[in-house]
Amino acid sequence: MVNGQRKNSDTTMVPETGGQDKAAVVHMPGPLAQQWGKGRAVMAGVWSSPEGRLGLCIVMFFIGVAIFANFVAPYDPYEQSIRDRFAAPSWAHPFGTDYLGRDILSRMVYGSRTSMYVAFGTNILSVAVGVFLGMLAGRNKGNAIDYSIILMFDMIRSFPQILLALAIVAVLGPSLTNVVLALSFTLFPFYGRIARTQTLSLMEAPFIKAGQAMGVGTMRLMGRHIAPNIMAPILVAWGMEMTNMIIYEAGLSFLGLGIAPPGASWGNMLRKGLDSIYVAPWMIIFPSLVLFVGMLGFTLLSTGLRIGLDPHERRSED
Amino acid sequence: MLLYTIKRLLWMIPTLMGGLFLVFSLTYLMPGDPASAMLGPTATQAKIDAMHIRLGLDLPIYERYWKFLTSALQGDLGVSIWTGHEVSALIGSVLPKTAILAVSTIAFASLFGIGLGALAAINKGGIIDKICNYGSLLNLAIPSFVAAILLMMFFGVWWQIFPIMGAGEGEGFWSAVHHLVLPVIAMSTGWAAFMLRIQRETMIETLGSDYIRTARSFGAPRWHIVYRYALKNSIIPSITILGMGLGALFGGAVFVEIIFNRQGLGQLIVQSIYKRDLPIVQGGVLVAMVLFVITNIIADLIVAWVDPRTRLK
Numbered sequence: 001m002v003n004g005q006r007k008n009s010d011t012t013m014v015p016e017t018g019g020q021d022k023a024a025v026v027h028m029p030g031p032l033a034q035q036w037g038k039g040r041a042v043m044a045g046v047w048s049s050p051e052g053r054l055g056l057c058i059v060m061f062f063i064g065v066a067i068f069a070n071f072v073a074p075y076d077p078y079e080q081s082i083r084d085r086f087a088a089p090s091w092a093h094p095f096g097t098d099y100l101g102r103d104i105l106s107r108m109v110y111g112s113r114t115s116m117y118v119a120f121g122t123n124i125l126s127v128a129v130g131v132f133l134g135m136l137a138g139r140n141k142g143n144a145i146d147y148s149i150i151l152m153f154d155m156i157r158s159f160p161q162i163l164l165a166l167a168i169v170a171v172l173g174p175s176l177t178n179v180v181l182a183l184s185f186t187l188f189p190f191y192g193r194i195a196r197t198q199t200l201s202l203m204e205a206p207f208i209k210a211g212q213a214m215g216v217g218t219m220r221l222m223g224r225h226i227a228p229n230i231m232a233p234i235l236v237a238w239g240m241e242m243t244n245m246i247i248y249e250a251g252l253s254f255l256g257l258g259i260a261p262p263g264a265s266w267g268n269m270l271r272k273g274l275d276s277i278y279v280a281p282w283m284i285i286f287p288s289l290v291l292f293v294g295m296l297g298f299t300l301l302s303t304g305l306r307i308g309l310d311p312h313e314r315r316s317e318d
Numbered sequence: 319m320l321l322y323t324i325k326r327l328l329w330m331i332p333t334l335m336g337g338l339f340l341v342f343s344l345t346y347l348m349p350g351d352p353a354s355a356m357l358g359p360t361a362t363q364a365k366i367d368a369m370h371i372r373l374g375l376d377l378p379i380y381e382r383y384w385k386f387l388t389s390a391l392q393g394d395l396g397v398s399i400w401t402g403h404e405v406s407a408l409i410g411s412v413l414p415k416t417a418i419l420a421v422s423t424i425a426f427a428s429l430f431g432i433g434l435g436a437l438a439a440i441n442k443g444g445i446i447d448k449i450c451n452y453g454s455l456l457n458l459a460i461p462s463f464v465a466a467i468l469l470m471m472f473f474g475v476w477w478q479i480f481p482i483m484g485a486g487e488g489e490g491f492w493s494a495v496h497h498l499v500l501p502v503i504a505m506s507t508g509w510a511a512f513m514l515r516i517q518r519e520t521m522i523e524t525l526g527s528d529y530i531r532t533a534r535s536f537g538a539p540r541w542h543i544v545y546r547y548a549l550k551n552s553i554i555p556s557i558t559i560l561g562m563g564l565g566a567l568f569g570g571a572v573f574v575e576i577i578f579n580r581q582g583l584g585q586l587i588v589q590s591i592y593k594r595d596l597p598i599v600q601g602g603v604l605v606a607m608v609l610f611v612i613t614n615i616i617a618d619l620i621v622a623w624v625d626p627r628t629r630l631k
Contacts, residue, residue, distance in 0.1 A: 154329070155336030159607045160569030163587065164340075167603045170591040171344050247461040251573060254463060255588055274467050274577065277475055284471055288464045296459035303455075 042235065045308020052304020055239075058297025065109055066116040073106035077264050086280045096282035098272055104283065107264040108290050114176065114258075114265040115294065118249035119242050121180040122187060126241070127234060130188035134195025135222045135230070141200060150196070153189035161186045162248060166257065174257045183248055187241060194237055198230035232309045239302025243295050250291060266291050322622050322629040326615055334611060335387070341604050342386045345596065356399050395601035400593060405601035408586065413605070415485060416575070416582035419505070420567035422498055424560055427506035431513025432556050436549055438514065439521035450514060457511035463573035466504035470577065473500060485580045501574045509563050513556055520552040554625050561617020565610035569603075 046052035065072050075093075081101035089096040095104035137149040156164070168182035202208060211221055252258040253267030261268070266287050273283035353369035354361060361369075370376045374385055389396075395405035438450040460468075474482030480500045486493035524530065525548050533543050572584025583602055590598035622629045 151332055151336060154333045155340060158333050158337050158611045159340070159603065160566045160610050162572065163569035163584075163603050163606050166572070166587065166591065167341075167344055167599055170594075170599060171596070243459075250461065251463060254573065255576070255591075257591070270464065270467060274470075277467075277471055281471060284467055288468055291461065291464055292459050295461070296456070299455060299459050 042305075042308065046301065046304040047308075049304050049307040051300045052308055055297050055300025055302070055304050058293060059301050062112055062294050062297060063116060066112045069109050069113050073103075073109040075103035075106040077102060077106040077110040078262050079103075086276070088280075089282050089286075095286040096280065098269070098280070098283055099276055104269070104286055107269055108266070108287060110264040111266045111269060111287075112290075112294070114253070114263065115246050115249055118176065118180055118183065118258075119245040122183040122245045123238055123241055125180065125184040126188040127191050127238065129184070130191030131195040131227065131230070131234060132222075133188070134192035135199045135226050137192070138196040138199025138203065139218060139222060139226070141203065149192070153192050153196075156186060156189045157193075159186070161244075162251060165248060165252065166255070169252060169257045174252075174260065176259050176263075179249060179252055179258050183245055187245070190241070191234060191237065194233050195230055198233060199226055202226055202229055236302060236305045236309055239298060239305045243298040243302070246291075246294060246298065319623065319626075319629060323619060326618060326622075330611060330615060334608065337607050337611075338387055338390060338604065339383065341600050341607070342383055344600060344603075390604065395604065396597040398590075398598055399595045405597050408598060409583065409601055409605050412581050412583055412586050415580065416568055416571050416584065418494075419498070419501060419571050419574070419580070419582065420564055422502050423505040423567055423571075424509065424564045426502050427509035427563065428513060428556065428560055430506070431510040432517050432553065434510075435514040435517025435556075436521050436544070436552075438518045439525060439548075439552075440544060442522055442525075447518075450518070454511035454514045457507045460507060462505045462508055462570070463577060465507055466501065466574050466577045469500045469504050483579045485578075497578075497580075501571075501578050501580065505567065505571065505574050509559075513559055516555050516559060517552065520555050521548060524548045524552040554621055557621050557624070558617050561613045561620070564617075565613035568609045569606040 046056055079102060081097070084093070084097050084101040085099060087093055087097040087101070093103050093105065095108065097103055098107070133149050133152075137146045140146045164186045165179075165182045168185060169178050172178040172182065208221070208225060211225055216225070249258060250265065250267030250270065253265035254271045256268070256271070258267055259265045269287045270284065270291075273280070273287060276283050353366050353373060353375060357365055357369060367376075374382055377385070393406050395409070397404055398408065434450050438447040441447045470482050473480045481497050482500070484497060486497035530543060530547055533547055538547075568583055570584075571582055572588055574580070575582040575585040576588060583606060587599055587602040587606075590596075590602070618628075
């Protein structure tokens with residue numbers, strides 16, 4: 001949805017506004033060994049709510065399908081068969097076949113690979129760049145570095161996300177890598193804003209002050225002491241951004257600006273479905289359904305992450 | 319309030335200039351030379367050079383940016399590569415169509431979102447709350463373009479209740495409304511679900527606050543408390559979303575416009591991308607950005623005006 005567009009910046013708002021208290025609860029200064037414990041705590045937090053459990057299961061399922069696509073898919077997703085064009089769903093082809101006789105189920109399975117590649121690629125790139133710049137800005141609060149980084153964030157955020165991504169892909173040329181690059185370019189400022197707000201409140205914490213007094217360098221301070229402690233709100237935003245990136249990838253492929261034609265994406269399958277709306281409704285129904293379940297999984301996971309990681313949320317649940 | 323407004327507007331200037339620079343630099347990402355693309359493969363070098371001068375491509379980059387900036391501020395967004403039409407006139411002709419779509423979507427979404435969110439908050443934990451909660455979760459998981467295709471298939475192709483093509487132009491008011499129904503529903507479900515969740519959350523918080531308890535102990539009637547005190551105070555975050563949504567939908571309408579074959583800003587941009595008509599793409603993205611920034615600022619100013627606490631931040 002390209003209303004998803006707005007939605008995502010709103011979800012990033014959630015951690016932003018509750019920033020102060022959250023950082024106070026979340027950070028536990030200590031050696032890296034404790035980070036493992038924190039990772040387990042995150043999983044336990046997600047698992048503690050029914051939303052989180054269901055979301056995690058769906059997401060794991062999709063990741064599994066994407067990784068093992070060549071074992072899961074019953075047919076070759078590129079194999080055409082003119083005789084089986086527009087075949088309705090049957091035991092041989094559970095989701096039917098498309099306008100070239102290709103098996104839709106197999107294409108959906110391979111499409112999940114495209115989807116996951118873009119969603120993970122974009123988010124990993126954006127978190128890396130955004131969090132680094134956000135911490136740098138927060139660390140240099142009030143000086144020229146801070147202002148220029150905020151200005152850059154605000155400049156990019158002042159565009160409707162999907163349109164900026166569209167324009168960038170349009171000039172770079174349609175390809176999956178360009179989709180990841182373009183989407184990352186529109187996404188990292190959202191992570192950056194969160195990281196900056198979190199860093200600002202963290203800079204007042206005694207252990208950071210102590211580190212500074214002991215002469216810990218900026219990079220080490222950011223990497224070892226700030227970054228691990230601002231990850232909770234980033235992770236909550238991550239859940240929601242995964243959903244958005246799946247939509248955007250599908251959207252760009254829908255417009256023919258994503259993966260190149262023989263390649264499978266949920267978006268370009270839907271486009272072909274729209275073109276065959278009178279003859280082959282299964283070309284619309286099954287891709288929509290799969291996209292819907294995938295999105296629901298990530299939405300639930302992000303709800304679970306919020307419940308698990310945000311003490312406010314937990315309190316309001318009972 | 320005045321100080322806040324001035325600060326907000328002043329920050330807008332570097333943001334917009336940066337945004338303009340971003341749009342401007344798109345030209346550089348584009349492989350190939352626009353002049354030779356316009357003139358075709360048979361053009362002589364002299365003709366290409368002449369075109370360079372006409373397009374201002376021979377100037378140094380900062381001068382080109384300055385020219386782009388000043389002419390954009392005067393409403394001149396260049397001309398289409400293929401047809402030679404004024405880009406600003408093209409955009410001006412489609413903008414009202416997108417505006418109708420965006421405004422009706424946001425109106426529809428806020429009506430349902432705020433209303434149901436408030437209803438869910440009042441019935442917290444009850445059956446209506448549960449239905450709203452799960453319903454909004456499901457709605458959040460349907461992208462607008464998937465919703466659009468599904469609605470089109472069910473209501474346009476199978477049951478043929480609503481038209482599936484165009485905007486019903488020149489067929490009178492009711493035809494236009496008839497054509498609006500499916501696109502508006504497709505685009506507003508996600509926004510409505512989102513607003514519902516925010517509205518519910520804020521309203522529950524407001525209903526639990528001290529002044530509501532005091533009002534209750536004074537014996538104020540329930541509808542009075544809900545409507546006068548709780549709803550009015552909890553509507554503020556929804557205003558912010560409303561502003562963001564309205565701005566975003568000018569660009570976000572692209573899928574629905576394409577699926578339902580409606581003329582609009584998004585459709586113009588995408589078709590220009592297919593034709594590699596960069597000036598229109600640039601101009602369209604620019605206009606969408608400016609609208610996005612302006613609606614956001616208006617929403618922020620309304621919020622600051624309604625709720626003095628936000629001015630202090």
